Amino acid sequence: MNRKILAAGLTLLMVAGGCDQSPQIRKYTEIHREPEASSLRDPHAGLSVAVAPSMRTQDPAVQAMLDKSVAETALKWTAPEGWSEEPGSGMRLVTFTGAGPDPVTCTIISLGGTSGGVEANAVRWTRQLQINPTPGDMHAFLESAGTITGDGGLDVQVLDFRRLQEGLPAGTPSMTAGLLTLPDKTVFLKMTGSLEAVTANQENFNTLLRSLRMP
Amino acid sequence: MTSRYLKLKKSAPVRWVASVRIAVACLVWLFVLTFWGTVAQVSDGLYQAQEKFFHSWYFLQWGFLPLPGAQLTLWILFVNLAANAVFRFVYRWANVGILIIHLGLLSYFVGAFVTLHGVEESNLTLREGETANVAQAYHDWELAVWSPSDGDALEVTAFDVAGLKSGEVVTLTDPPLEFGVRLFFANAQAYTRGKPPQPNLLNVSGINDLSRLPLDSAPERNFPGGIFTVRLPDGSRHDVLLYGQESQPTPLAAGGKGYLLQIRRKRYELPITVTLKKFEMKKHPGTEIARSYRSYVQIEHQGIQRDAEIYMNHPYRFKDYTFYQASYAVDQRGEFRSTLAVVRNRGRLLPYISSLVTFAGLAVHFLVMAFRRRSR
Incomplete structure (x- = not known):
């Protein structure tokens, strides 16, 4: 009888001990898939504020991988007249700030791969701007997106969200975006500000797009 | 007696x-x-x-x-x-x-x-033409490690993050990495600004700080995050911040070999591969209300392929696994994504x-x- 009690006690101890074990390590093979284009899985999304990475490390090998992961590019540009330029780091290559009391902010961000594609990013941006176009309007918007060919021969697709904001007050947040698709990366150029400021700086943004070139 | x-x-x-x-x-x-x-x-x-x-x-x-x-x-x-x-x-x-x-x-x-x-409950979302062999948990999270690969398959090593505590050390043998938990929150808010950047804290999304959030009653709204001291095979140590909402893994490298680290929803390996060949939705006439929707899938197991249809009240069963048509999504250009609920019940x-x-x-x-x- 005592042996049975002892065995039961030991079993209980083993079960109780099992509750506090280290995490179980699993190994599996996964078919590689492109990330989904939902907002939570989007490269830009899910963060409370804008991305401004500061990934610097003293290990050169690690730094090389970090640099590769954010798809740094040899892209060159010329800042439009009147815009101030602030160098970025990581995936954000540069930040421009327009002049005047109601300035625009313009960023150039480089990401590896397609980064969700044009439509997924366009849908996400409309949500950010709190625009709710009908599927038909969105389809027409994407179909009629223009392209600007730069001096360096690079074609940049332009999404001018002001076209979906006709009739809204001048202070409404707005955006014009440019997407440059390169063989292994996508470069996003985003000019954000009030509807009035974006309209006033549209020609400067087009100038920036035309200045893009690869050395 | x-x-x-x-x-x-x-x-x-x-x-x-x-x-x-x-x-x-x-x-x-x-x-x-x-x-x-x-x-x-x-x-x-x-x-x-x-x-x-x-x-x-x-x-x-x-x-x-x-x-x-x-x-x-x-x-x-x-x-x-x-x-x-x-x-x-x-x-x-x-x-x-x-x-x-x-x-x-x-x-x-x-x-x-x-x-x-x-029982294991998970889901599998596929675009038309896409193939997968892992399903994704609804609420559970894992810290996954894999090496960059040019091929179609990733060899992933993962462990559950639920219950991780500060000071805990998780040691992997293949790859030989060691994760020391500096801090871990089961639900966290991530910040990219507000604090001066920590020079040696690595994060691919630019996050430089985390704060604890109370657990939400809806578990799908909880996003874990933590800071880990990772010891690489060459003995070097790196502080890495990982957060559940990141879409990209954070890379590390040692001895010419790279590793990608990510906290993501837990994956369950399936005994089959599932390819969504086509998704079909029918609407009630004159309305935008779905009347029925079904997934035409191709199942592959040990080199043998077969076609199956999954729709309401018509799940596909394979051994302990049952695949139900759960939901669908359509983007602004009309491209469908079908979500299958995957239930593994060993005691079915x-x-x-x-x-x-x-x-x-x-x-x-x-x-x-x-x-x-x-x-x-």
């Missing part, structure tokens, strides 16, 4: 444990819990209500009144029935049918236990076996009664 058994049978504790009143009380309380838990799903949500009423040992009503949960009640009922079977039941050939019925009823409890602790046959045993017991009992009546 030993004297010890007879003595035990008459002892007060055994008579109390095997009391029929306990069985009746448990059944009544289970009825109350079922009703209460069903109604509470409206206000608390499905998951919270399940956790509170059905998966719990006890719960505090109004914050101070402890009441037994369904798990405790079922265990009491199981012990009570088992004690009945051992100490109260009169074992003779005429009662063999009733004995089998009771064994069948007890095996329902075993089935419920296996289902509760053995147990209710059928229990029913068969119970049915056999009923049949035996009727036969015995009929035989006895005829003999008289």
Whole structure:
């Protein structure tokens, strides 16, 4: 009888001990898939504020991988007249700030791969701007997106969200975006500000797009 | 029958444990819990209500009144029935049918236990033409590590992050990495600004700080995050911040070999690969309301391919796995994504076996009664 009690006690101890074990390590093979284009899985999304990475490390090998992961590019540009330029780091290559009391902010961000594609990013941006176009309007918007060919021969697709904001007050947040698709990366150029400021700086943004070139 | 058994049978504790009143009380309380838990799903949500009423040992009503949960009640009922079977039941050939019925009823409890602790619920979202061999958990998270690969397959090593504590160390053997947990939050908010950048804190998304958030009642809204000191095979250590909402893994490298690290929803490897060939949705005429939707999939197992259709009330079953048509999404350009709910239930046959045993017991009992009546 005592042996049975002892065995039961030991079993209980083993079960109780099992509750506090280290995490179980699993190994599996996964078919590689492109990330989904939902907002939570989007490269830009899910963060409370804008991305401004500061990934610097003293290990050169690690730094090389970090640099590769954010798809740094040899892209060159010329800042439009009147815009101030602030160098970025990581995936954000540069930040421009327009002049005047109601300035625009313009960023150039480089990401590896397609980064969700044009439509997924366009849908996400409309949500950010709190625009709710009908599927038909969105389809027409994407179909009629223009392209600007730069001096360096690079074609940049332009999404001018002001076209979906006709009739809204001048202070409404707005955006014009440019997407440059390169063989292994996508470069996003985003000019954000009030509807009035974006309209006033549209020609400067087009100038920036035309200045893009690869050395 | 030993004297010890007879003595035990008459002892007060055994008579109390095997009391029929306990069985009746448990059944009544289970009825109350079922009703209460069903109604509470409206206000608390499905998951919270399940956790509170059905998966719990006890719960505090109004914050101070402890009441037994369904798990405790079922265990009491199981012990009570088992004690009945051992100490109260009169074992003779005429009662063999009733004995089998009771064994069948007890095996329902075993089935419920296996289902509760053995079921895996996940989902699989596919675009048309896309193939996958892993399903994604709804609420559970893992820290996954893999090496960059040019091929179609990734060799992933992962461990669950639930319950990680500061100071804990998780050691992997392949790849030989060591994760020291500096801090970990089961639900966290990430910040990219607000604090000066920490020069040696690595994060691919630019996050430089985390703060703890209270756990949300809807578990899908909880996003874990943590800072880990990762020791690489060359002995170097790096502080890495990982957060559940990041879409990209954070890379590390040592000795010419790279590693990608990410906290993401837990993956369950499937025994088959599933390819969504086509998704079809039909609408009610003149409306945008879906009338039916179905996924045309190709299943591959050990080199053998077969086509299947999955739609409402028509799941696809493979061994312990069942794939249900759960939902769909369509983007602004009309491209479909189909979401299949994947349920792995290792005890899925147990209710059928229990029913068969119970049915056999009923049949035996009727036969015995009929035989006895005829003999008289």
